[in-house]
Amino acid sequence: RKEVEQDPGPFNVPEGATVAFNCTYSNSASQSFFWYRQDCRKEPKLLMSVYSSGNEDGRFTAQLNRASQYISLLIRDSKLSDSATYLCVVNLHSTTGRRALTFGSGTRLQVQP
Amino acid sequence: SQTIHQWPATLVQPVGSPLSLECTVEGTSNPNLYWYRQAAGRGLQLLFYSVGIGQISSEVPQNLSASRPQDRQFILSSKKLLLSDSGFYLCAWSVTGRDTLFSGNTIYFGEGSWLTVV
Numbered sequence: 001r002k003e004v005e006q007d008p009g010p011f012n013v014p015e016g017a018t019v020a021f022n023c024t025y026s027n028s029a030s031q032s033f034f035w036y037r038q039d040c041r042k043e044p045k046l047l048m049s050v051y052s053s054g055n056e057d058g059r060f061t062a063q064l065n066r067a068s069q070y071i072s073l074l075i076r077d078s079k080l081s082d083s084a085t086y087l088c089v090v091n092l093h094s095t096t097g098r099r100a101l102t103f104g105s106g107t108r109l110q111v112q113p
Numbered sequence: 114s115q116t117i118h119q120w121p122a123t124l125v126q127p128v129g130s131p132l133s134l135e136c137t138v139e140g141t142s143n144p145n146l147y148w149y150r151q152a153a154g155r156g157l158q159l160l161f162y163s164v165g166i167g168q169i170s171s172e173v174p175q176n177l178s179a180s181r182p183q184d185r186q187f188i189l190s191s192k193k194l195l196l197s198d199s200g201f202y203l204c205a206w207s208v209t210g211r212d213t214l215f216s217g218n219t220i221y222f223g224e225g226s227w228l229t230v231v
């Protein structure tokens with residue numbers, strides 16, 4: 001089982017739609033969670049951190065479910081410019097025992113006109 | 114404000130040739146520095162991290178090496194490239210401090226370097 005798992009998609013949605021992505025993680029001791037956005041052939045950029053109580057930033061809402069070990073990202077009123085790959089990032093123990101930020105493979109979103 | 118740059122942006126190298134990717138950070142002191150690789154359709158894999166000048170830790174055995182000759186300079190190298198070294202290489206930084214290494218602090222990425230080994 002992968003340490004951080006995401007549905008690769010693509011999620012094809014019309015403009016204005018609401019779309020949600022989930023990400024599951026394997027290590028229950030994980031403490032830090034983030035969503036990054038990566039445009040095609042570009043570097044990942046921080047979209048938002050995920051807090052235990054859930055948090056919102058404009059059209060974006062992130063939630064954490066520790067019991068089921070997943071985080072989610074909800075995008076409301078999708079824009080064409082939201083088309084990108086969304087990376088789930090979790091603070092996990094690495095293979096060498098060090099804590100490391102582990103990235104999921106990403107979920108691709110394509111918003112269509 | 115802090116900025117991070119890496120170069121070259123794109124390169125095509127023959128198998129067996131050497132490699133040098135360079136990364137510099139501005140606007141901060143003693144950052145933690147990282148090299149990641151992203152293969153097609155896969156997640157980012159941490160290759161190396163550094164908490165200070167001359168201090169390099171390797172996360173996975175590989176054909177690559179890293180060096181940190183100056184506080185805000187991080188170099189990824191190889192003496193002989195393999196086909197499997199192809200990928201998107203990303204330099205990144207986070208705030209200083211061993212206690213904060215890989216903790217909840219955000220990491221920021223450079224623009225990335227596309228390497229194709231032929």
